[in-house]
Amino acid sequence: MNIKDAILAGNVRAAAKLMRRLDDRDESAIAILKELYAHTGRAYILGITGPPGAGKSTLVDCLISSFRKKGLRVGVVAIDPTSPFSGGAILGDRLRMMQHANDPYVFIRSLATRGAMGGLSRSTVDVISVLDAFGKDIIIIETVGVGQDEVEIARIAHTSVVMTVPGLGDDIQAIKAGIMEIADIYVINKADRDGANKTLMDIRLMLEMKEHDSDWQIPLYLVEASRGKGIDELVAGIEAHREYLFHHPNFRDILAEKARIQLAEVIKARLFEAAWQDLQQQGQLPRIIEQISQRTLDPYSVADALILRLKGQSSI
Amino acid sequence: MNIKDAILAGNVRAAAKLMRRLDDRDESAIAILKELYAHTGRAYILGITGPPGAGKSTLVDCLISSFRKKGLRVGVVAIDPTSPFSGGAILGDRLRMMQHANDPYVFIRSLATRGAMGGLSRSTVDVISVLDAFGKDIIIIETVGVGQDEVEIARIAHTSVVMTVPGLGDDIQAIKAGIMEIADIYVINKADRDGANKTLMDIRLMLEMKEHDSDWQIPLYLVEASRGKGIDELVAGIEAHREYLFHHPNFRDILAEKARIQLAEVIKARLFEAAWQDLQQQGQLPRIIEQISQRTLDPYSVADALILRLKGQSSI
Numbered sequence: 001m002n003i004k005d006a007i008l009a010g011n012v013r014a015a016a017k018l019m020r021r022l023d024d025r026d027e028s029a030i031a032i033l034k035e036l037y038a039h040t041g042r043a044y045i046l047g048i049t050g051p052p053g054a055g056k057s058t059l060v061d062c063l064i065s066s067f068r069k070k071g072l073r074v075g076v077v078a079i080d081p082t083s084p085f086s087g088g089a090i091l092g093d094r095l096r097m098m099q100h101a102n103d104p105y106v107f108i109r110s111l112a113t114r115g116a117m118g119g120l121s122r123s124t125v126d127v128i129s130v131l132d133a134f135g136k137d138i139i140i141i142e143t144v145g146v147g148q149d150e151v152e153i154a155r156i157a158h159t160s161v162v163m164t165v166p167g168l169g170d171d172i173q174a175i176k177a178g179i180m181e182i183a184d185i186y187v188i189n190k191a192d193r194d195g196a197n198k199t200l201m202d203i204r205l206m207l208e209m210k211e212h213d214s215d216w217q218i219p220l221y222l223v224e225a226s227r228g229k230g231i232d233e234l235v236a237g238i239e240a241h242r243e244y245l246f247h248h249p250n251f252r253d254i255l256a257e258k259a260r261i262q263l264a265e266v267i268k269a270r271l272f273e274a275a276w277q278d279l280q281q282q283g284q285l286p287r288i289i290e291q292i293s294q295r296t297l298d299p300y301s302v303a304d305a306l307i308l309r310l311k312g313q314s315s316i
Numbered sequence: 317m318n319i320k321d322a323i324l325a326g327n328v329r330a331a332a333k334l335m336r337r338l339d340d341r342d343e344s345a346i347a348i349l350k351e352l353y354a355h356t357g358r359a360y361i362l363g364i365t366g367p368p369g370a371g372k373s374t375l376v377d378c379l380i381s382s383f384r385k386k387g388l389r390v391g392v393v394a395i396d397p398t399s400p401f402s403g404g405a406i407l408g409d410r411l412r413m414m415q416h417a418n419d420p421y422v423f424i425r426s427l428a429t430r431g432a433m434g435g436l437s438r439s440t441v442d443v444i445s446v447l448d449a450f451g452k453d454i455i456i457i458e459t460v461g462v463g464q465d466e467v468e469i470a471r472i473a474h475t476s477v478v479m480t481v482p483g484l485g486d487d488i489q490a491i492k493a494g495i496m497e498i499a500d501i502y503v504i505n506k507a508d509r510d511g512a513n514k515t516l517m518d519i520r521l522m523l524e525m526k527e528h529d530s531d532w533q534i535p536l537y538l539v540e541a542s543r544g545k546g547i548d549e550l551v552a553g554i555e556a557h558r559e560y561l562f563h564h565p566n567f568r569d570i571l572a573e574k575a576r577i578q579l580a581e582v583i584k585a586r587l588f589e590a591a592w593q594d595l596q597q598q599g600q601l602p603r604i605i606e607q608i609s610q611r612t613l614d615p616y617s618v619a620d621a622l623i624l625r626l627k628g629q630s631s632i
Contacts, residue, residue, distance in 0.1 A: 030616055037614030125615070252609075259609035260601075263618060268588040270619035274626055275587055276580065285576075293568075293575035298353035299441070300346055302579060303586035309626050310590055 004035050007134050012104060015134045019109060022126050025273065033129060040132035043075070043139045044242060047154040049182065050163030055189045056142050058225040059163065064100050066235045067138055074100075075131035075139040076108040077124055079153070107131060124153050125265050154182045155261050159241045161234075163187045164203070166195035183218055184241050187234060191222035216244055275306050320351050323450050328420060331450045335425060338442050341589065349445060356448035359391070359455045360558060363470045365498065366479030371505045372458050374541040375479065380416050382551045383454055390416075391447035391455040392424040393440055395469070423447060440469050441581050470498045471577050475557045477550075479503045480519070482511035499534055500557050503550060507538035532560055591622050 006014030021029035048063075050056050060076060067074050100106040109127050124141065131139050141157055154160050162183035186207070188199055200222065207218055219237050223230030248254060279285045291297035322330035337345035364379075366372050376392060383390050416422040425443050440457065447455050457473055470476050478499035502523070504515055516538065523534055535553050539546030564570060595601045607613035 034614050034616045037616070038611050041609075041611050256605050256609045259615075260605045263605060263608055263615040264588070264592065266615035267591055267619045267622060268584065270616070271587045271591055271622055271626070272580075272584040274623040275583055278626065289572050289576045289579060292579055293357075293572045295354050295357050298350050299575075299579040299582035300350045300353070300586070303583045306583060306587055306626065307590040310587070310594065310622065311625075 004032050007032075007036060007130065008039055010135050012107065015107065015130055018130055019127060022123065022130075033126060036133035037129060040129050043128075043132040043136050044159075045128065045157045046138060046140045046238060047157030047160040047182070048140060048142045048163065049144070049154050049160060050165075050187075050189075051144065054163040054165050055225050056144075056163060059187070059189060059223065059231075060140055060142050061099070062225050062228055062231045063140060063235065064106055066231055068100075068103065068106065072137040073105040073135055074107070075128075075134070075136035076106070076142065077127050077131070077139065078108065078110045078142040079124065079144070107134070107136065123269075125156070125262050128156070152261055152265060156258050158245055158258075159184050159238055161185045161187055161238065163189055164199065165190045166193040166199040184216065185234070185237050186218055186220040188220070188222050189225050191224050191230070196222065216241065320348050323348075323352060323446065324355055326451050328423065331423065331446055334446055335443060338439065338446075349442060352449040353445060356445050359444075359448040359452050360475075361444065361473045362454060362456045362554060363473030363476040363498070364456060364458045364479065365460070365470050365476060366481075366503075366505075367460065370479040370481050371541050372460075372479060375503070375505060375539070375547075376456055376458050377415070378541050378544055378547045379456060379551065380422055382547055384416075384419065384422065388453040389421040389451055390423070391444075391450070391452035392422070392458065393443050393447070393455065394424065394426045394458040395440065395460070423450070423452065439585075441472070441578050444472070468577055468581060472574050474561055474574075475500050475554055477501045477503055477554065479505055480515065481506045482509040482515040500532065501550070501553050502534055502536040504536070504538050505541050507540050507546070512538065532557065 001009070001011075003014050003018055007018060018029055018032060022033070046063075048056055048060055057078070060078070064074050064076065100108065109131075111123050111127065128139055128141070141153060143154055160182045162185070164187075166188065186203055188196060188203065190196075200220070203220060207220065210218075219240075221230055221234045221237060223234055225231070245251065245254065279288065288297060288302055292299055292302070317325070317327075319330050319334055323334060334345055334348060338349070362379075364372055364376055373394070376394070380390050380392065416424065425447075427439050427443065444455055444457070457469060459470055476498045478501070480503075482504065502519055504512060504519065506512075516536070519536060523536065526534075535556075537546055537550045537553060539550055541547070561567065561570065595604065604613060604618055608615055608618070
């Protein structure tokens with residue numbers, strides 16, 4: 001059985017293999033992804049976004065358990081704000097999800113935000129496509145939600161849960177406001193902490209001030225993920241949003257908007273990779289970089305020359 | 317006087333005008349940027365990176381005062397993890413820098429990490445180039461340091477200061493480890509807080525464990541930015557790193573690496589913008605997005621078609 005059919009049949013090792021090949025920028029893996037794409041679009045994508053320290057992994061852990069009890073197959077894409085250098089930190093964080101390690105219907109994939117130039121967003125889009133074709137009913141994307149790439153990724157989700165915790169500093173409040181735009185559901189974790197009430201009131205106030213461009217009222221849940229408290233209510237809220245979305249009169253437009261973001265992310269990453277590789281293969285890169293460094297050439301002119309090549313005609 | 321000459325002559329309004337035009341993706345602004353590029357490369361670029369709540373703005377405020385006392389002209393690019401939606405948050409944060417608002421030799425520019433698709437990195441590169449040509453002796457880039465774009469941007473700096481504060485959660489520690497790779501100097505702010513000693517020891521341990529690929533010993537400073545404590549020592553440390561760098565036997569290679577990142581960021585953003593605009597102008601985008609949404613077309617094939625156009629021959 002080839003790798004595509006193996007993935008469609010739900011073979012875990014085939015899915016893991018394809019993801020590794022995608023990491024290696026293997027062109028044959030992209031070819032498989034293209035074939036798999038027709039089999040995607042079935043999974044429900046759930047974004048979990050919150051600042052560092054909000055307890056995202058613990059909450060995701062609770063959600064996995066909850067969805068598994070309903071018999072759903074779960075995929076997780078955890079975007080770690082870490083580098084290969086800090087492998088230990090990733091591992092420590094992920095260890096909490098290890099209780100699901102032996103569950104064949106749970107697939108967890110960590111993506112580092114560092115690494116090769118470009119590609120976080122594309123990698124995320126790729127992994128979502130693989131998990132979707134692989135038969136996952138629900139795919140959870142866990143992100144810190146700062147940085148433009150991450151916010152774009154969150155927009156791919158059908159339902160975006162934005163988390164916070166009581167007692168974070170002013171900067172955190174700024175982030176909270178910044179990602180509020182993407183929130184379909186709001187969660188305050190560590191609700192037993194001092195200041196939970198103040199945070200609750202702050203968020204309620206912000207939600208009231210927010211202009212409503214839809215008839216979805218953003219609900220606000222207090223949870224204690226480490227003790228599993230409030231999770232059932234949150235899951236019910238997620239399901240309610242799903243129902244709302246699927247029966248939305250503009251559901252088709254909503255999906256098109258997600259496809260637009262997905263397309264943009266793929267184009268951004270693939271075009272850059274191709275252009276850069278091209279410059280490298282033609283052996284021009286060292287000279288160009290030296291000239292830029294010496295200010296006898298500017299990066300904008302190099303980009304323009306590459307764009308000129310794009311202006312040729314071809315149909316898609 | 318045209319805008320280019322006005323900027324080279326240090327005209328604040330001309331610089332602000334060009335930045336606004338760059339925000340609007342005005343092609344004539346890019347043309348000016350190309351001309352200005354030959355006049356860049358003089359500014360010293362200082363990155364200040366740290367998690368939300370670390371007190372970056374307060375520290376930057378202290379640094380501006382310190383550099384101004386030395387007669388240096390200062391530019392600041394503050395990358396806010398916020399959206400246009402949370403204008404209040406940006407403003408509140410920036411208010412602390414207002415004491416410099418009437419100083420004609422301080423130019424502060426906030427960039428939101430949200431906004432149009434793509435472009436944070438390019439915008440940052442653009443603003444740095446304008447400030448550099450504009451005659452700033454030192455340009456401070458303030459970032460949260462999570463997200464790939466941000467880490468790439470930090471690599472453009474000549475000296476990268478990584479900040480933390482005592483008593484942040486585990487996730488923050490992960491970030492700290494992740495951005496440690498880019499640190500030339502380490503700062504613990506709010507050193508009067510409980511747990512400062514533990515944080516100090518943790519970071520010392522990490523620094524000792526880190527493989528040394530250079531003969532620069534990363535110093536660690538305890539500061540209380542809100543009271544101006546420890547700033548002189550930090551500034552001396554920044555100057556020591558500058559000296560180290562400028563007398564480094566591989567100084568030329570170090571600058572070339574920064575030029576490489578700059579080039580990559582510009583190509584990434586400009587190529588995507590051009591390709592996307594092209595698809596829009598040809599009126600193909602709605603059909604393509606609809607087909608992707610319906611899974612009768614995949615985004616990888618669209619990217620491939622665009623890449624094929626790139627494969628034509630042209631010289632730079």
